[in-house]
Amino acid sequence: MIKTWKIIDIINWGQDYLKNKEIESPRLQIELLICNFLSLSRIELYMNHDKPLSKDELAKLKEAINRLVKHEPIQYILGETVFYDYTIKVNNAVLIPRPETEILVEESIKEIANVDKPIDILDIGTGSGCIAISISKAYPDMSIYGVDISNDAIAMAKENTKLNDTSVLYKRLDILTEIPNKRFSAIISNPPYINLTDYKELDENVKEYEPSFALTDRSDGLIFYKRFAEIFPQIIQEGGFFAIEIGFGQSEEICDLFSSNFSLRIIKDFAKIDRVIIGKLKN
Structure with missing residues (x-):
């Protein structure tokens, strides 16, 4: 039987995986990725821990987590950051x-x-x-x-x-x-x-x-x-x-x-x- 991944499952798995790879603030980084990829606020994230992830969502999140493991800055993975309270898109240019x-x-x-x-x-x-x-x-x-x-x-x-x-x-x-x-x-x-x-x-x-x-x-x-x-x-x-x-x-x-x-x-x-x-x- 194929496992159905929920948001809380990817949080727990990703946190442990990043921690083992000595990535700083693993829980925060995982939550930022999920909020960005699923277009959720932090409050919505906490209210939807039991929400199932689609196969495509899960694949994208795991790919992003692997990019973090390679020490790519999370701002590039998200494609944006916040500067002076404004959203600024960024890439490696x-x-x-x-x-x-x-x-x-x-x-x-x-x-x-x-x-x-x-x-x-x-x-x-x-x-x-x-x-x-x-x-x-x-x-x-x-x-x-x-x-x-x-x-x-x-x-x-x-x-x-x-x-x-x-x-x-x-x-x-x-x-x-x-x-x-x-x-x-x-x-x-x-x-x-x-x-x-x-x-x-x-x-x-x-x-x-x-x-x-x-x-x-x-x-x-x-x-x-x-x-x-x-x-x-x-x-x-x-x-x-x-x-x-x-x-x-x-x-x-x-x-x-x-x-x-x-x-x-x-x-x-x-x-x-x-x-x-x-x-x-x-x-």
Whole structure:
């Protein structure tokens, strides 16, 4: 007799299987998969433990569990994540948004409020579009632009912009060799800032699944900041500012790059690590 699998059966089996494979938070991961694949809320999940699974549902869930065992990030398996309270679709063409980047968004939103209107905002290395979209939700009447070197990333950003009912204009642009053809009131960026040595030490699931060009500049981690220091004075309007995310131990060197043209302020993250630099163009 063929066993009929219920939701509670796949939860218990999957939890034990993932635990034996030393996957973190196995129960939570299983429940997230089931909620996503069966379009259930967490409350609905608990109310439907005895619901039988179809053969197709069971096969898809077991396939997803096996992907978890291979250490593929659950965000890629689900095809989405939550950033700044907004649903953001992700695939392996874009970096999975991190909680630290929400600090960059929060500080940028605060700073934009102090800039004279009209305001044009540029997001460099837009990736999934999570930064541009979050700012557009806060300021729906402002002109927001996102640029990225990857056409696949831009396609994902456009999809997320439509999903979140926002208005952001996207363009492929290599910021290391090209310069935007206009000035902006605010420039925001979370560039690749992990140096090559540290990148080699990252967890295998990060290196195997997330796009390396979004994580490392394959050098000292400062290539993009050096470029920004060179071009920002040319493309930031009078009275404007930039906001950039930085890595551990980089704040002093990066501040030195910008100090001649910008008044600088550093914001720490939840771990009290320097994480964001705000720079206001000097008169």
